[in-house]
Amino acid sequence: MLTVDGLEAGYAQSRVLFGLSFEARAGEVISLIGRNGMGKTTTVRAIMGMTRPRGGRISFDGRAIAGLAPNVIARLGLGLVPEGRRIFASLTVEENLVATARPRPGAQWNLERVVALFPRLGERRRQSARTLSGGEQQMLAIGRALLTNPRFLILDEATEGLAPLIRAEIWRCLHELKAAGQTILVIDKNLAEMATLVDRHHIVEKGRVVWSGTPGDLNRDAALAHRYLGV
Numbered sequence: 001m002l003t004v005d006g007l008e009a010g011y012a013q014s015r016v017l018f019g020l021s022f023e024a025r026a027g028e029v030i031s032l033i034g035r036n037g038m039g040k041t042t043t044v045r046a047i048m049g050m051t052r053p054r055g056g057r058i059s060f061d062g063r064a065i066a067g068l069a070p071n072v073i074a075r076l077g078l079g080l081v082p083e084g085r086r087i088f089a090s091l092t093v094e095e096n097l098v099a100t101a102r103p104r105p106g107a108q109w110n111l112e113r114v115v116a117l118f119p120r121l122g123e124r125r126r127q128s129a130r131t132l133s134g135g136e137q138q139m140l141a142i143g144r145a146l147l148t149n150p151r152f153l154i155l156d157e158a159t160e161g162l163a164p165l166i167r168a169e170i171w172r173c174l175h176e177l178k179a180a181g182q183t184i185l186v187i188d189k190n191l192a193e194m195a196t197l198v199d200r201h202h203i204v205e206k207g208r209v210v211w212s213g214t215p216g217d218l219n220r221d222a223a224l225a226h227r228y229l230g231v
């Protein structure tokens with residue numbers, strides 16, 4: 001479904017990605033993991049058209065998408081829950097949800113289903129988004145991405161900085177999405193939670209994928225986890 005092949009990208013003079021490659025098949029949940037600053041967010045930005053790739057190929061359902069505008073890429077069916085949430089603080093919860101919503105014929109996600117997934121959003125529907133807690137804002141960011149009815153959903157550090165109970169709720173939601181067949185790329189630091197969710201991990205080190213395998217493979221290789229993840 002998504003193939004990233006030899007991706008190169010960076011900012012001004014600094015190179016960040018040096019030929020990064022991975023693949024995600026329909027219905028899979030895959031991860032990018034690795035220490036801070038290794039290029040995970042830059043990879044996501046390149047996929048979503050927010051940072052222009054300097055080399056390599058990105059294809060989605062066989063179509064080359066590298067260098068297309070973000071709105072074009074989103075319309076092809078890629079949805080992002082960005083690092084730092086980026087919700088519209090001055091809008092209400094409901095306005096945030098519908099602002100970028102993209103109903104499709106036979107679409108899976110509508111406002112009612114998102115509210116059923118995150119009942120708190122329903123309770124706070126008419127409140128300004130700035131009055132939400134960090135965890136509720138994160139749910140809003142996920143709900144907003146789902147309402148674009150993405151065929152491929154990317155979550156960049158969606159559980160970072162959240163209280164344990166809220167984090168658990170986010171993981172529950174991701175399990176539900178997986179069970180429904182949603183294809184997902186998740187970037188997160190919580191290996192224990194990802195162990196039951198992710199089909200294949202990809203370790204990113206200095207702008208390249210240096211290892212990929214199942215959570216079981218990773219769990220059996222303590223030296224690998226120590227070397228690349230510092231755990």
Ligand SMILES: Nc1ncnc2c1ncn2[C@@H]1O[C@H](COP(=O)(O)OP(=O)(O)OP(=O)(O)O)[C@@H](O)[C@H]1O
Nearest residue numbers: 011014016034035036037038039040041042043204
């Ligand atoms: N807008 C930017 N301008 C210049 N350099 C940047 C920018 N964003 C990120 N970088 C640099 O690019 C490198 C890779 O950052 P990136 O955010 O992709 O890493 P990451 O693996 O996602 O780590 P983190 O978990 O810290 O977000 C880092 O050295 C970072 O400082």
